Amino acid sequence: MVKRKMYKKIQTMKNKGMLVTEIARELGIDRRTVGKYFPMSESQYKEYEKSMSDRSRLLDDFKPEILTLYETNNFRKLNMAAVFDYLEEKHGALPCAEKSLRNYVKSLVQKGELILKENVRLFSKVPPLAFGKPL
Numbered sequence: 143m144v145k146r147k148m149y150k151k152i153q154t155m156k157n158k159g160m161l162v163t164e165i166a167r168e169l170g171i172d173r174r175t176v177g178k179y180f181p182m183s184e185s186q187y188k189e190y191e192k193s194m195s196d197r198s199r200l201l202d203d204f205k206p207e208i209l210t211l212y213e214t215n216n217f218r219k220l221n222m223a224a225v226f227d228y229l230e231e232k233h234g235a236l237p238c239a240e241k242s243l244r245n246y247v248k249s250l251v252q253k254g255e256l257i258l259k260e261n262v263r264l265f266s267k268v269p270p271l272a273f274g275k276p277l
Contacts (some may be wrong), residue, residue, distance in 0.1 A: 200237045201246045
C-alpha cells in the first residue's frame with residue numbers, strides 16, 4: 143500500500159494527463175501499483191486505507207503473550223531476536239519472520255497498546271585524575 147503522499151502524486155500526474163507507465167517511470171514504482179491507485183477517487187482511497195489498517199495480522203494470536211512478556215520485563219525495550227526465539231521455543235515455528243515480529247511490535251507501540259519505557263542513561267562527570275594513575 144502506498145502512503146497518502148504517493149497517492150496524491152499519482153493523482154496530480156494523472157490530472158496533468160500522464161499515462162500509467164509514465165507515472166511509474168517518473169516515481170520509480172511498479173506500473174501495476176500505479177494502475178491500482180490511478181482510478182481511485184479520494185473517498186475510495188480513504189476506504190481502502192481504513193480497510194488495510196483494520197485487517198487481522200498473523201501475530202494477533204500471540205498478542206497477549208507478547209504484552210505479558212513486555213510486562214514481566216517492566217516494559218523495557220527488548221532484543222527482538224530474543225522475543226522471536228522465546229515465542230519460537232514456546233510455540234514451535236512461527237508463521238512469520240523476525241522482521242514481521244519487529245513490525246508488529248512497532249505497530250502496537252504506534253497504536254498505544256504497548257508503551258515502552260525510555261532507556262535513560264545515568265552518568266556523572268568523572269573527577270579528574272592525576273596523569274598516569276589508573277581508575
